[in-house]
Amino acid sequence: MKLQLKRPICFFDLETTGVQVATDRIVEIAILKINPNGSEEMRRWLVNPEMPIPPETTAIHGISDEMVADAPTFKAIAKEVYQLIKGCDLGGYNLIRFDVPMLAEEFLRADVDVDFSKAQIVDVQNIFHKKEQRTLSAAYRFYCEKDLTDAHSADADTRATYEVLLGQLDRYGDLPDDVDGLAGFSGGRNKHADLAGFLHYDEKNQIVFGFGKFKGQSVTAVLQREPGYLGWLLDADFPRYTKKIITQIKLGQV
Numbered sequence: 001m002k003l004q005l006k007r008p009i010c011f012f013d014l015e016t017t018g019v020q021v022a023t024d025r026i027v028e029i030a031i032l033k034i035n036p037n038g039s040e041e042m043r044r045w046l047v048n049p050e051m052p053i054p055p056e057t058t059a060i061h062g063i064s065d066e067m068v069a070d071a072p073t074f075k076a077i078a079k080e081v082y083q084l085i086k087g088c089d090l091g092g093y094n095l096i097r098f099d100v101p102m103l104a105e106e107f108l109r110a111d112v113d114v115d116f117s118k119a120q121i122v123d124v125q126n127i128f129h130k131k132e133q134r135t136l137s138a139a140y141r142f143y144c145e146k147d148l149t150d151a152h153s154a155d156a157d158t159r160a161t162y163e164v165l166l167g168q169l170d171r172y173g174d175l176p177d178d179v180d181g182l183a184g185f186s187g188g189r190n191k192h193a194d195l196a197g198f199l200h201y202d203e204k205n206q207i208v209f210g211f212g213k214f215k216g217q218s219v220t221a222v223l224q225r226e227p228g229y230l231g232w233l234l235d236a237d238f239p240r241y242t243k244k245i246i247t248q249i250k251l252g253q254v
Contacts, residue, residue: 025049078110143167
């Protein structure tokens with residue numbers, strides 16, 4: 001079954017210094033852009049994270065401090081990366097919980113103001129877990145009958161993710177073949193208002209806190225009632241994208 005596209009979709013994968021969105025950094029990014037006419041564009045960058053890569057992390061993805069010493073920083077490539085994905089839907093593996101929040105954080109750190117609110121997000125991992133409950137390597141073997149020999153290489157993982165989605169479309173006749181339907185099935189429009197999960201939408205589609213003493217309460221109401229709480233939030237170690245949404249709520253822009 002062919003993937004039906006209304007606009008381009010960018011499959012991407014990140015390798016990072018760790019898994020903390022607010023403090024870790026990208027060391028590799030690969031993007032596979034699929035256009036509605038079927039043409040493809042593949043880009044990959046090694047990135048200097050401006051911080052040491054822990055040895056235990058290098059053991060996973062194979063990228064060392066020496067390999068990125070002369071690579072550009074994310075700030076140096078941020079505008080180029082954003083131009084590639086701007087106006088596109090997004091696809092990937094574990095995209096919702098990690099890659100999208102991490103990428104948004106790096107963009108904002110580089111002073112590139114991004115808005116992913118209009119992008120549909122297709123998370124191939126969520127489709128796989130709903131159907132089979134496995135890892136990307138197992139998914140690649142299951143759907144594509146191939147071994148993912150370069151697992152944890154961003155470009156190999158990105159290509160494999162796209163091929164897995166095509167395999168899922170072939171295998172499951174009840175799976176939507178358009179990005180809107182796939183995003184809905186894979187949780188691409190979940191209840192997180194800030195990508196990282198600190199702010200949620202409630203049943204009335206209001207943005208509420210998803211943590212702390214005001215959990216479940218309207219962000220607008222809390223900031224009106226407790227104006228000092230805004231200062232604490234902006235000074236605390238939350239992702240920049242979360243702070244951006246909170247500031248927009250305070251200014252009445254959301």
